[in-house]
Amino acid sequence: MIKVIEKVFKLDTKNSTYVFRVSPFGHLFSEYYGDYISDVDNFDFSKEKIVCPAGSSVIYDDEKDGNYTLDQYSLEVATVGKGDYKTPSIIIKTKEGYLLDLIYQGYEIHPNFKPLDNLPSPHGDMEELVISLKDKVLDIVVQLIYIVDEENDVIIRNTRIINHTDEKITIEKVASMQLDMVNHDFEMVSLYGGWGFEAQKAIAKLVPGIYMNDSKTGSSSNRHNPFFMLKEKDASYSYGRCYAFNLMYSGNHFELVELSSFHKVRIQTGINPFCFSSALAPNEEFISPLAVMTYSSKGTNLASIHFHDFIKNRVIRPGSVNKDRPLVINNWEATYMKFTESKLKSIIKQAQKLGLEMFVLDDGWFGRRNDDTKGLGDYNVNKKKLPHGLKGISRYSNKKDLSFGLWFEPEMVNMDSALYEAHPDWVICSSIRPPSKGRHQMVLDLSKREVQEYIISSVNNILDSYPISYVKWDMNRHISDVSTSSYEAGEIYHRYMLGLYHILEKINLMHSDITFEGCSSGGNRFDLGMLAYFDQIWTSDDTDAYERINIQSGYALAYPLRCLSNHVSAYKSHQLLRSINFDTKFNVACFGALGYEMDLSTFTPAEEKAIKAQIAFYKEHRDLIQNGDFYQLKDIKTSPYALWMVVSKDKKEAILAYFNGLQIMNPSIEDICLVGLENDALYSFEVRSQVHDIKEFGGLVNMILPFHVNERGFLINTISKHKTIPGEKESYILSGSALMNGALKLNQQWMGTGFNDQVRALGDFGSRLYYIRQIDKQ
Ligand code: GLA
Numbered sequence: 001m002i003k004v005i006e007k008v009f010k011l012d013t014k015n016s017t018y019v020f021r022v023s024p025f026g027h028l029f030s031e032y033y034g035d036y037i038s039d040v041d042n043f044d045f046s047k048e049k050i051v052c053p054a055g056s057s058v059i060y061d062d063e064k065d066g067n068y069t070l071d072q073y074s075l076e077v078a079t080v081g082k083g084d085y086k087t088p089s090i091i092i093k094t095k096e097g098y099l100l101d102l103i104y105q106g107y108e109i110h111p112n113f114k115p116l117d118n119l120p121s122p123h124g125d126m127e128e129l130v131i132s133l134k135d136k137v138l139d140i141v142v143q144l145i146y147i148v149d150e151e152n153d154v155i156i157r158n159t160r161i162i163n164h165t166d167e168k169i170t171i172e173k174v175a176s177m178q179l180d181m182v183n184h185d186f187e188m189v190s191l192y193g194g195w196g197f198e199a200q201k202a203i204a205k206l207v208p209g210i211y212m213n214d215s216k217t218g219s220s221s222n223r224h225n226p227f228f229m230l231k232e233k234d235a236s237y238s239y240g241r242c243y244a245f246n247l248m249y250s251g252n253h254f255e256l257v258e259l260s261s262f263h264k265v266r267i268q269t270g271i272n273p274f275c276f277s278s279a280l281a282p283n284e285e286f287i288s289p290l291a292v293m294t295y296s297s298k299g300t301n302l303a304s305i306h307f308h309d310f311i312k313n314r315v316i317r318p319g320s321v322n323k324d325r326p327l328v329i330n331n332w333e334a335t336y337m338k339f340t341e342s343k344l345k346s347i348i349k350q351a352q353k354l355g356l357e358m359f360v361l362d363d364g365w366f367g368r369r370n371d372d373t374k375g376l377g378d379y380n381v382n383k384k385k386l387p388h389g390l391k392g393i394s395r396y397s398n399k400k401d402l403s404f405g406l407w408f409e410p411e412m413v414n415m416d417s418a419l420y421e422a423h424p425d426w427v428i429c430s431s432i433r434p435p436s437k438g439r440h441q442m443v444l445d446l447s448k449r450e451v452q453e454y455i456i457s458s459v460n461n462i463l464d465s466y467p468i469s470y471v472k473w474d475m476n477r478h479i480s481d482v483s484t485s486s487y488e489a490g491e492i493y494h495r496y497m498l499g500l501y502h503i504l505e506k507i508n509l510m511h512s513d514i515t516f517e518g519c520s521s522g523g524n525r526f527d528l529g530m531l532a533y534f535d536q537i538w539t540s541d542d543t544d545a546y547e548r549i550n551i552q553s554g555y556a557l558a559y560p561l562r563c564l565s566n567h568v569s570a571y572k573s574h575q576l577l578r579s580i581n582f583d584t585k586f587n588v589a590c591f592g593a594l595g596y597e598m599d600l601s602t603f604t605p606a607e608e609k610a611i612k613a614q615i616a617f618y619k620e621h622r623d624l625i626q627n628g629d630f631y632q633l634k635d636i637k638t639s640p641y642a643l644w645m646v647v648s649k650d651k652k653e654a655i656l657a658y659f660n661g662l663q664i665m666n667p668s669i670e671d672i673c674l675v676g677l678e679n680d681a682l683y684s685f686e687v688r689s690q691v692h693d694i695k696e697f698g699g700l701v702n703m704i705l706p707f708h709v710n711e712r713g714f715l716i717n718t719i720s721k722h723k724t725i726p727g728e729k730e731s732y733i734l735s736g737s738a739l740m741n742g743a744l745k746l747n748q749q750w751m752g753t754g755f756n757d758q759v760r761a762l763g764d765f766g767s768r769l770y771y772i773r774q775i776d777k778q
Contacts, residue, residue, distance in 0.1 A: 002109050002129045002148055008043040009107070009129065011146055012036060013153040016295040018146075019046055020076050025060060025068060026103035028076035028131065028144070030180045033243070035297050048073055054262070058083035072262055074180030077102055077133065077144060077159075086260050087210065089175035089268050090159070094138060095167055102133035102142050113147045118498050119289050120248050120532035122149070122156060122314035139164035152310040153295070156248075159270075159288045163280040171280065173273035175256075176247060176291035183265045184241065185233035188213075188257055189300070191225040191554050196542035196575055198222045198523035199554025201637070205233065206259045214254040216274050218443070218479025218493055219520060220527035226253045226269065227307075227527075227558035229300060237301045237632050238675055244296070244303040245269055246558060248315070249289035250529035251497035252276070275482065277490030289529070300557065301631045301675070308560035308630065315528055316563070319512050320535045324622050325562055326358040326403065326470065326515065327615060328595030333543065333569050335599070337364030337371060341386050345396055350600035352400040354608070355615040358470055359397045360405035360595075365390070367417060373440045376412050377419030379458055390466045398467060405470025405515070406462070410455045411500065412441045412476065426451050428492070430483035438477030439521075445485065446499030447492055456506045463511050471511075473504075473534065475520040497529070504533040517565055526555060536565045536593045543597065544573035545580045545588045546765050549636045549659050552591060553644075561646065562626040564592030568614075570599070582607055583690045584767040586614040587657055590625060591644060594618050604721035610691060617688060621655060621771070624648050631675050636661055647676035651736075654772040658746075660762040667749040674744075674772075677736035682776040685739065686731040688769040691724035696763060697755075728760050733775065 003010040007022035008031075019032040021043065031046040050072050053059060057069040060083055070084035078088045079100035092100055113128035115121035129146040141164060147156040157177040163169050186206045190213045191199045204211070213228055215221035226247040232240045245267065247253050252272035259265055269291045278286050292310065296302035312321055329351040335343060348359050366382055369375030375382075381389045394404035413420045413427060420427070420442070427442040429435035435442060444451050463471070482492045508516070518525060518534030522541040530537060537559075540551045548566065555564055566589035572579045589595075596611075603611060618625070625646055633643035640661050647654040656674060677683065694701050699711040709716045730747050738744060750761035760768070 001150060002127050002146070003039065004107065004109075005039070005041065005043060009131070009146075010039065010043075011129065011148050011155060013148060013150045013155065015153050018155055019043065021047070022104045023068075023073070024065070027070065027073070028104065028133070030074040030076050033179065033181065034241070034295060074264060075178065076180075077142065077178055078266070086266050087256055087258050087268065088173065089178040089270075090142065090161070091171070091173040091273070092140065092161070093170040093172055094140070094165070096138070100140070101136040103136050105132040105134050105141075107131050113145075116158075116287060116290070118501060119287065120315075120501060120529045121290060122147070122248075122310070123318060124314055126150075126156075140169065147290075149310060149314060152313060153306040154292050154310040155294070156290050156292050158290045160285055161280065162285040163282055166282045168282070169280050171278045171286055172276070173270075174286065174288050175268040175270040176288040177267075177269060177293065179267045179293070181265050181267070183259055183263050186230040186265060187233055187235075189229040189231060189557070190255070191227060191557070193222050193523075193551075193554075195222060195521050195524070196540060197547070197551070198526070198540050199225065199551050201554050201557070206230075206257060206265065208259045208261065210256060210258045212254060212256050214272050214274065215252050216272060217524075218252060218482075218496065219475065219525040220250050220253060220529070221478070222520075222522065222524040225526065225558065226255060228255050229303060229557065230257070230265070230267070231300060236299050238299040240299055242296045242300050242303045243293065244300075244307060244558075245291065245293045246307065246528055247289055247291050248528040248532070249497065250500070250525055250527050252493050271494060275490060276494065277488065278494070279488065292528070304557050305629050307558055311528070311531055311560050311563065312627070315531050316535060317508065317512065317533070320515065323515070325536055325593035325626055327356045327618065328358045328360050328405070328470070328567070328593075329356045329402070329600065330360040330362055330472075330567060330595055330597040332362035333567075333574055333597045337369060339364065339385060341388065341393060344393060347600055348397050348400050348402055351402060351596070354596075354600065354611055355619070356596065357402060358405050359402045360407065360470055360472055361393060362407040362472065363409070363474070365407070374414045374416035376409055376414040376441050377417040379408065379462055390462070394466045394468065403469035404467055405472060406466075406468050407472045407474060408459060409474040409476060410459055410503075411444055411446060413444055414441050428479060428485075428496075429481040433481075435481045438480070441477055443477065443479050445492075445496070446503065447495035448486055448499070452499050452503050455503050459507055460510055463507070463514065468514065470515045470517065472517045472519055472538070475525060477521075501529070501533075508533050523551070523555065526559065531559070531563055536563045538565045539592070542573075542575045543567055543569035544576040544578055545585045546578065546636075546661070547576065548588050549642050552588065553632055553635060553642065556591075556630055556632065561592045561628075561630050565595065566590075566592040567595040567597035569597050570602070580765045581693065581696075582610060583614070584659070584765050586611075587767040587769050588659065590614070590618050590769075591630075591646070591657065593626070606691070606693070606720065606722055606724050617769075621653075624653055624655065628654070629676055633673070633675065640664055643672060645674060645676060651676065651678045651681070652774040656770040656772060657767065658770070659767045660765060663750075663762060663764050663766070666751065669745055669748065671742040671745050673742045674739045677739055677772070678774070678777075679735070679737040679740065680777060681736045681774045682733060683736060683739060683772050684731065684733050684775050685744065685770055685772050687728065688771060689729075690727040690768065692727060692761060694720045694723060694725055696761070697725070726757065729757050730760075730770075739772070
């Protein structure tokens with residue numbers, strides 16, 4: 001709800017309030033963002049009381065008010081040259097230089113905001129406030145836009161700049177939002193990483209100075225995700241005040257947090273000003289991408305849940321949000337590019353037996369693509385590998401009750417390809433120096449209309465010709481060699497994104513029934529912009545379960561489980577060469593859109609049985625996992641084990657996950673406190689049954705066998721293919737209050753001294769899932 005009380009604007013969501021006002025000189029002052037506060041007629045209480053300026057301040061207009069200095073007030077927008085020495089949110093170069101003084105002109109409230117034409121936007125009805133400001137002298141108009149998503153506790157903002165002068169002006173920086181706040185001993189939580197180690201949490205206490213989280217790779221990047229949080233010191237997953245921010249944009253972005261000399265925090269996010277500029281001719285306008293922000297007074301989990309709900313209800317394509325994410329078998333880690341039609345068929349056959357639902361044919365199915373040096377760009381099928389073409393393999397898949405999905409990397413080209421031979425001028429590179437490549441490939445210049453049209457028609461052509469229900473859209477390198485071509489170099493990065501959004505919009509529109517998975521060497525482009533077109537995103541090329549606990553935990557701070565694409569992969573991780581049992585691989589991967597990505601013919605009969613049980617468990621609880629509220633309780637990096645929970649919106653059921661790190665000697669009895677349930681309801685609590693591979697116990701098996709075996713010998717290997725040791729049993733009936741207050745004590749862990757059906761033998765990287773179901777209200 002948007003309210004205007006005199007010159008104060010009050011934006012209310014279900015649980016939060018945002019207040020700013022027009023100052024006597026027409027500047028906009030930020031005054032409050034936090035828990036919901038009730039309406040009153042007079043907002044004098046929230047004014048920043050500055051009745052004498054700090055020494056050495058520049059006074060805005062000393063004839064009218066000797067105390068008014070922009071440096072000390074909290075500002076909604078900051079420009080250059082009128083006494084605010086913190087980082088400006090807008091920098092525009094005019095004939096006069098960089099001076100800009102934005103003065104309030106008026107506002108409009110629209111009952112329903114209008115989605116942006118060329119940038120990803122949320123959908124649904126939401127009230128919008130447009131504040132118009134104009135430079136005191138030049139005819140440059142800046143509009144600050146606030147869209148209030150009451151239901152999901154999110155405020156969405158962006159900035160529009162319109163040049164009404166009769167000269168060209170150049171935008172050098174435009175933040176989508178700025179927020180100035182008093183510092184509450186904030187810590188910044190951001191997500192950094194690289195290939196295979198995306199979404200690592202960086203937590204740093206703010207100190208005076210400027211902290212910049214940004215990407216310069218051309219996409220939102222695995223280096224620094226656009227999402228970040230500011231939490232009060234000591235705030236935890238479920239306690240304390242926390243603000244979270246994100247940007248609906250997939251290109252170079254920046255998030256700036258400046259702790260100034262006046263103990264204030266300035267927060268900005270938007271397109272990265274790095275190598276950016278945009279010239280506006282008279283009457284042209286520039287629209288920034290949308291930024292989103294939310295507030296939680298109950299720790300970071302609640303802020304994450306607000307963003308998850310916002311993404312589910314407003315960002316993901318409306319047609320896809322109620323659809324279950326399918327259970328996938330992907331052939332990448334099973335075969336890489338070295339496959340034959342019969343190998344794929346055997347994988348499909350086995351997938352059907354296990355209960356999987358979708359076969360996704362990954363890279364290597366087209367052109368000269370036998371390794372990553374050639375073929376990219378040529379989407380004609382490789383008949384040597386697939387003699388019956390896409391038609392043959394997709395039909396076979398369908399015959400085996402699996403839908404068919406296909407991998408593309410449409411934004412890229414190898415020099416060794418028919419596409420490059422025909423259009424060498426379509427790639428991003430300089431005309432006067434040799435290009436630098438990434439994964440032997442070049443980036444197509446999506447700012448060019450003809451390239452956009454080519455991609456739209458070539459992808460659509462394939463989608464229209466075969467029964468394709470799923471597209472994995474990859475993008476495997478950072479952009480380099482940007483130079484002036486059809487546009488000034490400062491515009492290329494942004495125009496690339498506009499081109500990509502145009503392509504995706506067109507392809508989405510024509511294929512609303514297809515599930516789209518985004519990918520960029522894993523999570524190199526995991527952002528809100530992409531989620532407007534892609535229903536899910538491949539989280540990381542690192543499929544090692546232990547690593548994934550941390551990666552998925554990072555991404556889940558910002559993005560809902562249903563968007564995290566996770567696969568169970570081979571027993572020995574190809575990335576870490578670490579062996580982890582299949583149950584832990586499943587227990588981690590099932591917190592998202594689940595798939596398998598391995599040679600399914602390697603399973604022993606005992607493993608096959610376990611995998612079938614996993615798939616059945618996932619199908620039974622898919623709705624809970626994909627649509628429930630996700631809570632993190634303990635973090636694998638700061639505790640010996642991680643604890644996660646997903647709770648249905650109606651609190652009737654939940655899953656608790658326990659992931660062990662390295663096994664410790666003499667583990668203590670654990671009482672754990674769950675969250676999100678109903679205090680006075682009665683629940684059943686039961687461990688998902690798992691079995692132990694007898695080899696886990698090494699030579700100790702000789703204590704129970706009537707004959708002696710070599711713990712690494714042929715005999716034990718043969719027996720273990722068929723015989724397993726049952727895991728512990730554990731089940732209770734107890735109240736929500738008992739579950740949430742630490743009254744539940746889990747079975748004792750393995751102590752090295754005995755074993756029976758009450759012992760929880762986890763070992764290194766062992767894990768358990770517990771299913772919790774409401775059975776009654778007390
Ligand atoms: C990227 C993806 C992988 C796979 C390969 C294919 O690395 O992240 O999942 O699709 O490309 O080349």
